Amino acid sequence: MNIAITYASMYGTTTSVAQELKRYLDQKNYTVDLFDVMETDADVLKRYTLVFFGVSTYGDGELNPVAEDFFTKTKELAHSCEHTKFAVFALGDTSYPQxxxxxxxxxxxxxxxxxxxLQPILTLEASPxxxxxxxxxxxxxxxxxQLAVKC
Ligand SMILES: Cc1cc2nc3c(=O)[nH]c(=O)nc-3n(C[C@H](O)[C@H](O)[C@H](O)COP(=O)(O)O)c2cc1C
Structure with missing residues (x-):
């Protein structure tokens, strides 16, 4: 199974979590590529069986601006990604209502x-x-x- 980890981060917290996830999956001998959405064409993601998508929360429970830009540019993502499954992890801070x-x-x-x-979505606070x-x-x-069972 080839796996991508894609992250949309403002100040690097989601990036760090994504890097740790890559380290973990590398240890398990998966083939894993890491992408910053700011440097990634969404079309690249369709080559993968599974895409872990990391994003952080800003404003009052909104997508961070980097993720907003990425999705604005990738309206056609789904049409070319029918063989790709996504799993979403979201960074936030429990002191915020959203x-x-x-x-x-x-x-x-x-x-x-x-x-x-794929479910569930993981909601994470980076500290500790x-x-x-x-x-x-x-x-x-x-x-x-889950994916292995479905395949
Ligand atoms: C201005 C601002 C607004 C935020 N709003 C929320 C929010 O509504 N909900 C939440 O869970 N976290 C919120 N956060 C916390 C961030 O999501 C959290 O610090 C996250 O780890 C940042 O990750 P990043 O550095 O990858 O962008 C906010 C942070 C800032 C600075």
């Missing part, structure tokens, strides 16, 4: 593009970082297991 809402928004956008989104990393590792195992 904790990690960007995950739900990303899910809605992907579904509106007819992409397949070790705990966040452990959570994403457990979640990634769950996602991959």
């Amino acid at each position: 904790f990690g809402k960007s995950g739900e928004l990303t899910h809605e956008i992907l579904v509106s593009m007819k992409a397949q989104v 970082f070790d705990e966040a990393v452990r959570k994403i590792e457990i979640w990634a195992d769950e996602i991959i297991k």
